[in-house]
Amino acid sequence: MKKNTFGVWIIIGAIVATISLFSNGNSDSSPTPSASTSATSTYDAGGDISPEPTASESPVELAYWPNGLDVEDVTYTDANNRDCTYDLCMFVKLTALKACSGVTLDGETYDAFDEVVDDFSEDFGGMKKGATRIVELGTDSIDDTEEYVDLYDSTCYK
Numbered sequence: 001m002k003k004n005t006f007g008v009w010i011i012i013g014a015i016v017a018t019i020s021l022f023s024n025g026n027s028d029s030s031p032t033p034s035a036s037t038s039a040t041s042t043y044d045a046g047g048d049i050s051p052e053p054t055a056s057e058s059p060v061e062l063a064y065w066p067n068g069l070d071v072e073d074v075t076y077t078d079a080n081n082r083d084c085t086y087d088l089c090m091f092v093k094l095t096a097l098k099a100c101s102g103v104t105l106d107g108e109t110y111d112a113f114d115e116v117v118d119d120f121s122e123d124f125g126g127m128k129k130g131a132t133r134i135v136e137l138g139t140d141s142i143d144d145t146e147e148y149v150d151l152y153d154s155t156c157y158k
Contacts, residue, residue, distance in 0.1 A: 068098035068156025071105075074134060082136065088149045089138025096127035100156035103127060105137050108152050111145040118142055119152075127156075 072093040082091060088109055103124040109117045120139045127133065138149055 063158055065098040065100070065156045065158060068096065068100055069103065069154050070095040070097055071151065071154045073151065082134075084138055085136060086138030087141040088146060089136050090149055090151065091134055092137050092151060093132060093134050094124075094127065094154075095132045096129050096156065098156055098158075099129045100127045100158075102157045104155040104157070105135070105151060106153040106155075107137050107139065107149045109139060109141070109146045109149050112147045117146050 072095075073090060074093045075090045090107075092105065094103060103126070104121055105124070106119065106121045108119045111117050118139070122135075122137060124135055137151055
């Protein structure tokens with residue numbers, strides 16, 4: 001059966017070449033824009049095509065503030081004299097730059113070689129704009145290789 005594989009690829013290549021030759025050379029076969037077209041495309045500097053929204057399309061409403069929180073690791077500062085309630089934890093100072101109806105912190109656990117072992121997420125209550133608080137971000141170990149946790153994302157919900 002392997003003897004025929006090369007021949008099959010030659011035939012497939014010939015068919016693809018023939019189709020592309022006829023489809024690119026015929027200018028009458030290209031579709032004409034209709035009145036129902038709702039978006040146009042433009043090329044960005046990288047050569048990618050990106051659609052431009054028209055007046056009839058509304059922008060996507062995000063359920064979170066992209067820059068709603070200022071997050072600072074305060075685990076090793078004098079301001080933090082707290083003990084972990086988890087096997088692995090860190091303490092994070094949150095400052096709400098926008099009013100947050102809820103806050104989610106996403107963390108990862110790492111081994112001694114700085115390789116990701118697991119990820120986890122913790123939800124916290126809302127915060128008024130300008131409010132600050134220190135929270136514990138942590139998880140219990142799933143195996144003996146886990147050494148520490150780190151924050152990799154934070155979300156301030158509208």
